[in-house]
Amino acid sequence: MLDSCTNNALLPGTALYEPLMTWTEFISSEDSLQVFDHESGGSSAAWTAVPPEHWTRHHVCDWLQFCCDQYKLDSNSIPTSQFDITGAQLCSMSKEEFIDWAGICGECLYFILQNLRTNVIPVCDSPEEESPPFKECDTKEMQCTEDTKTHKGTNRAKSGQPATHLWEFVRDLLLTPGDHRQILEWEDRDIGIFRVVKSEALARMWGLKKKNNKMTYEKLSRALRHYYKTGILERVDRRLVYKFGKNAHGWQDCKIVM
DNA sequence: AGCGTATTTCCTGTTT
DNA sequence: CAAACAGGAAATACGC
Numbered sequence: 001m002l003d004s005c006t007n008n009a010l011l012p013g014t015a016l017y018e019p020l021m022t023w024t025e026f027i028s029s030e031d032s033l034q035v036f037d038h039e040s041g042g043s044s045a046a047w048t049a050v051p052p053e054h055w056t057r058h059h060v061c062d063w064l065q066f067c068c069d070q071y072k073l074d075s076n077s078i079p080t081s082q083f084d085i086t087g088a089q090l091c092s093m094s095k096e097e098f099i100d101w102a103g104i105c106g107e108c109l110y111f112i113l114q115n116l117r118t119n120v121i122p123v124c125d126s127p128e129e130e131s132p133p134f135k136e137c138d139t140k141e142m143q144c145t146e147d148t149k150t151h152k153g154t155n156r157a158k159s160g161q162p163a164t165h166l167w168e169f170v171r172d173l174l175l176t177p178g179d180h181r182q183i184l185e186w187e188d189r190d191i192g193i194f195r196v197v198k199s200e201a202l203a204r205m206w207g208l209k210k211k212n213n214k215m216t217y218e219k220l221s222r223a224l225r226h227y228y229k230t231g232i233l234e235r236v237d238r239r240l241v242y243k244f245g246k247n248a249h250g251w252q253d254c255k256i257v258m
Numbered sequence: 259a260g261c262g263t264a265t266t267t268c269c270t271g272t273t274t
Numbered sequence: 275c276a277a278a279c280a281g282g283a284a285a286t287a288c289g290c
Contacts, residue, residue, distance in 0.1 A: 165264070165265085166264085166265075199277085199278085210265090210266095212266080214266090214267090215266085217277090217278085218267095218268095218277090218278085218279095219265090219266060219267065219268090220266095221278075221279075221280095222265085222266075222267085222268095222279095222280090222281085223264080223265055223266070225279080225280070225281075226264075226265075226281095237279095239273095239274070239277080239278055239279075240277095240278075
């Protein structure tokens with residue numbers, strides 16, 4: 001089943017990456033329709049419709065496949081014998097157990113799972129919608145500074161898309177733990193230098209966020225170059241390397257620790 | 259409706 | 275040669 005994980009039909013960036021979007025928002029978005037379109041067109045509920053704690057073994061399998069597709073994880077690094085597990089068991093594992101269980105992708109998968117669980121803590125914008133039956137989960141793994149919290153708080157629109165600029169999108173990606181390092185990584189965090197690892201993947205992520213499937217790295221990089229004149233970014237004379245400028249903020253003082 | 263800002267799109271030329 | 279970089283110019287999107 002995971003054989004097809006290496007396909008590139010789906011993009012490594014989805015709204016899941018968007019740290020300002022709740023899981024509820026994600027699964028109700030158009031993006032998720034694209035993502036889950038291919039899901040077992042069937043009778044039983046997809047894993048997206050069930051809280052992780054209640055996943056069946058099949059759901060867990062589907063979720064793993066989704067993660068491999070979306071985050072370009074190497075499915076071969078996940079011991080296939082480990083797929084036979086229920087959501088309850090999955091959720092009961094500590095981070096260490098999880099990493100032990102899932103191998104090299106463990107940390108990433110653990111993060112994604114915790115994200116799924118934490119993000120469904122009711123932010124209920126729509127009162128008519130019944131609160132999901134999800135249990136509150138342990139959020140102690142994520143410790144943000146006040147700056148981050150207020151940033152997130154002020155950026156989140158009541159309902160609808162937060163007005164995130166490209167540089168903020170990039171910054172938040174860099175500040176969010178998970179598998180982003182395969183796409184974007186710090187080169188020298190202290191002075192704000194970062195490197196685009198997978199240029200087209202980053203472009204697709206940005207395109208997904210802007211609901212623009214014609215986004216390319218060429219166009220994204222043009223937008224980044226516009227930032228040079230405003231001091232949001234500074235030029236670094238190396239390919240795919242950028243540096244936050246004096247007018248960029250929030251990239252130094254947030255540390256999210258897993 | 260008009261405006262300013264932030265991209266997006268396209269393009270030509272240069273560099274790695 | 276392919277992929278990036280550089281910017282100019284114009285079009286678009288969007289909030290105010």
